[in-house]
Amino acid sequence: MSLEPVRILVIEDDPIDFSLVKKGFEGAEAQVELFHCPSADRVMEMLEARACRIVLLDLSLGRDTGMDVLRSIRADKRFAILPVVVLSSSSNHRDIAEGYAAGANAYVEKPLTMELYRQFARAFSAFWVDVAQLG
């Protein structure tokens, strides 16, 4: 287990949803530090500036869909192997398939209760923070 918290960029245009994610991670007492990126056009800038190790990405970001953001992350040599976990309100199988095809490392539907948010945060950090080797 690393002593430094893992820096995660949360790309999410809905402030309520970001607050729920934040609450979830707090409740799970995960060793993470969250950075909120509220719009697509700030993604690259924040990835560079915040040196995040993992990205949590919402798929519905207004005009620029999360899918486009994912593709542009993958198209950038610096972030081509950065772990990206999609957190989406859509359980549409087409979106799921497209998400993986665009290079998502995991696809998760947004939870419907706070307990499920905490569960997600625990599972996320158990794998990505405690188990996985990050590139």
Place this chain on the structure above:
Amino acid sequence: MLTLPVISHAVAAIIPEPAFIVLLDGRYMTDNKAFRARFGLAEGELNDHRISEISDRSLCSSALTRLKLSLPGIAEEVNVIVQPFLVRNVAVGYCVRLDAMSDHERELADVGSFVQRAVDSLSAGVTVWDAGDRLLVASRQVVERYARFGIALLPGVDRVETIRAALKAGVLGDRYRGMTISVQELSRQRGFNRPFISGTSTIERVSADEWIKISSHVCGDDLIVSFYETIEEPHENQIKPAETAEYLLTLLRYLPDFVVHMDLNGKPEFINAPFAEALGLEGWEAAQALSEEFFGDTFGTSLRDRVQELTVNGPPISFDQRLRKADNTFMWLRWSAHGLFHGDKPVGIVATGRNITLEYSQQQELKHQSEELAKKNKSLEQFAAVVSHDLKAPLRHISVFSDMIVEEAASGNLADVQIYAQQVRNSAQRMDRVIRRLLEYSQIAYKIAAFSRVNLADIAIQAIQNLESQIDEAKAELLLSKLPSINGDPDLMRHLLQNLIANAVKYRRKGVTPRVRIYATDKGAMVNLVVEDNGIGVDPKFADRIFTAFQRLHSDDKIYEGFGIGLALCRQIAESHRGVIELDATYRGGARFIVRLPQDLNH
């Protein structure tokens, strides 16, 4: 003045050997110095004397005739060569020279008379013309036929002019008598196209019981040989090309399609009556007044290049053209151009054009409708995605926050419960708004526009009345200028104006009385309908986005909610009227929306 005596004197004077000039009727006109010196005559001594051996047109058909003449005052008979004396292709007399040729020259000169005799011995009449379309030889039979109508078939006469005169005089029957045939144009184009050469024979009825079959052939590229055969009355089923031609011309005249025959440069040789009429020309002959440029403009410069594609048995070239008619209206034509070939050498183009204006407009209408449908389908898809998200997000929030209320209540921690309950209420209200938008959208976006004459001023007043409470609440001032009438759907137009005015009132500046101006400017075929306010305006970088269906510019509904759907619908309405809507990004005093609509929408 170049009178006949003057010309005769001049001609006689330049002939080196002894010679004299005789008029057509055999009257002695003048002689030269050599002649007088040879026989010791005084000047004018033989003038007006009649020479019986040379009279009427009997010697006109021969290039050269040898005669023995007795002349008054000259003891011995003299050997002479008689040649027709032409002035501008018209025989006016004979030039008579003393036969002083060498034996060799005599033999050569005699060749002509052998040919003449051979030609005369044929049962069919024969004419032979050189590459320059000048008569070389004509058999007596033909010469006499032409002579009966006052046409002299003399060596050297122009073929086209002669035939034209002959047709007019009635040599080939009454059908052509008095007819004017414009052939200058045609005769200028001998390179490709030698007129009156049909390649097949024509049968003409020259009088009640006399029929003549004429066939013309081009030998190589030079000589033209025509045969005239008198035949029995043709059988009913025998083709009479001249009548067939006339029949075909009649067909062309009544054919509603346009027909044009052009040479390879696009110069018209024939256009049929409907086409001439559409172009405002009188009669097909007028087509010859049309320039190559005209057809270049009409068919586009590409025609000349495309002519290369035409082959003997190949497919026609097909293309559509928008033609401006003489009355300044337009019509769409679908042309089909075929090549005309002489052997495998292209010599011209025949194009037929069909009026497809109606089909074209229907096609355009269909295209427009299918584009509209595709657009609607696409926005429906987008709509479904956004609605599912927009409904799902608040629903999820309600679920999470009510769950949190339960959790907090269970643990006895009630401090945040009120905040969570407020979030639940907000989310429910957001869902309600989304559902309202959904209903609004389905009412407007899928309405099939029903067009009628619409007075925009009436529509604007209705829209303002519907917004009365909002306008009163904002204490907004509205300035409605005179608006024109357009072809449009009144419900959709009212919805468009209502949306724009509602936005103008809604996005007002704090502490500033909202002023909304509604006016129109005339831009030729378009009407610019303008709704302008002094409100907070729209960031120019969103100038395009605000019209995109259901795209939220910001997830915080309080800021931009309302733009998304309202303006997207406005754009759909403008487009279904074949217009556009845009934000005037240069306007800084607030927001200015311009709807450009066609003045006359033909549906």
